[in-house]
Amino acid sequence: MTQPAQNVMVLYTGGTIGMQASANGLAPASGFEARMSDYLASQPQLRVPAWRFREMAPLIDSANMTPAYWQRLRVAVVEAVEAGCDAVLILHGTDTLAYSAAAMSFQLLGLPAPVVFTGSMLPAGVPDSDAWENLGGALVALGEGLSSGVHLYFHGELLAPTRCAKIRSFGRKPFATLQRQGGVARAESVPGTLDYRQDKAPACIGVLPLVPGITPAQLDGLLGSGIQALVLECFGSGTGPSDNPEFLASLERARDAGIVVVAVTQCHEGGVELDVYEAGSRLRSAGVVSGAGMTRETALGKLNALIGAGLAADVIRQLLAVNLCGELD
CATH class of the missing domain: 3.40.50.40 (Rossmann fold)
Structure with a gap:
């Protein structure tokens, strides 16, 4: 059953989508909430739900993602839902996005709300960036209604995070669903x-x-x-x-x-x-x-x-x- 989201919490973990140039190359940067607000205000044709914003600490390049950070993400998602949000959008770097989306699928078993991961291959604001199309598309998808559980949104596609991987280090479609099979799942009660x-x-x-x-x-x-x-x-x-x-x-x-x-x-x-x-x-x-x-x-x-x-x-x-x-x- 799907329900259009009315109030989305945006959790910003860092990643390429909000990176800015530093002396040592692109690095995670604060201030993305204002940039996101300005972009959405400039796109009145996008029908997106109301949203709130939370900057996670620390902001990281997703190459530095850890299982301990997944626990902070789980807590942040639960807090958002308990505070009245009916959906969560997680902005995340692409290098370990498939790992995090898969891991959070199991960390959030039973959550009565959809959670969407997205990010970008190029930072917001640079020429030919995919940042705003991915962020805006993910919000629109939540507003149209998604089932509870974790989803991965990229380049206009919703992917099941427990079936996909990052297969390219370039371009606008780095993720793909892998054709995997083998074995029979047994039905048992879950602890x-x-x-x-x-x-x-x-x-x-x-x-x-x-x-x-x-x-x-x-x-x-x-x-x-x-x-x-x-x-x-x-x-x-x-x-x-x-x-x-x-x-x-x-x-x-x-x-x-x-x-x-x-x-x-x-x-x-x-x-x-x-x-x-x-x-x-x-x-x-x-x-x-x-x-x-x-x-x-x-x-x-x-x-x-x-x-x-x-x-x-x-x-x-x-x-x-x-x-x-x-x-x-």
């Missing part, structure tokens, strides 16, 4: 600790892409670094160096230590099915959990929410196969 109103601790999660010649020592180094979970980017449908007993033993030690290891595919299309090849089934036997069609961004964001909610490793493994917000559609 109350995942509710959007519940505080969640920032999690420490590693990501390791497999490459030919990767050694058990490399895997051991990451697993021994204090991470609570690992996103293992496997070959194809979920294969890895299964003829290396030391590599498999390292994965088994991770399982026994309560470190959840989730396999996702390195491919842009498809997904993980660990039992198709022996090289995949051996990973499963060593404790690796299938991430099915989840993207790297989505697996990272889901693990952050599950671990941050304080769930036990066995519960996390079960919930990785449960479709919480479209990540396994």
Whole structure:
């Protein structure tokens, strides 16, 4: 069910959209509320809902985004909704926008309002900038009505954040929906600790892409670094160096230590099915959990929410196969 937004909170985190030149290059800058107000006043044909503005602290280049910042964003969204806003627009840098939008999809489970992420590839005010078209388009979309949950808006498109990634470092269309599939989502009850109103601790999660010649020592180094979970980017449908007993033993030690290891595919299309090849089934036997069609961004964001909610490793493994917000559609 969609409802036209009447009162939007705009959360400004920084990013290219509001950057200005500094001695060391483009940097996040305050004062974007006035610039946004001036632009919208100059465009009376745009039918946008009423809006408020909050500048997050600190303003950051999105390359500096962290799970701790996601928690500040979650709190800011909840505060806005509890204060009477019926939608939230988050202005964010594009480099980690897909990560944040995916992560916040899980952080805001059950939120009775739509949240839209947008940003721009060029700063507002420079020639050929996409800043105002993205900001204005996102506000118009909210005014026309969006379903509850998190959305990503860019270049006239609404994208499901648990299915997309930034695939280009240039141009007006940096984001794309990846054609991912694999596995069947089980229907199970969702723990109350995942509710959007519940505080969640920032999690420490590693990501390791497999490459030919990767050694058990490399895997051991990451697993021994204090991470609570690992996103293992496997070959194809979920294969890895299964003829290396030391590599498999390292994965088994991770399982026994309560470190959840989730396999996702390195491919842009498809997904993980660990039992198709022996090289995949051996990973499963060593404790690796299938991430099915989840993207790297989505697996990272889901693990952050599950671990941050304080769930036990066995519960996390079960919930990785449960479709919480479209990540396994």
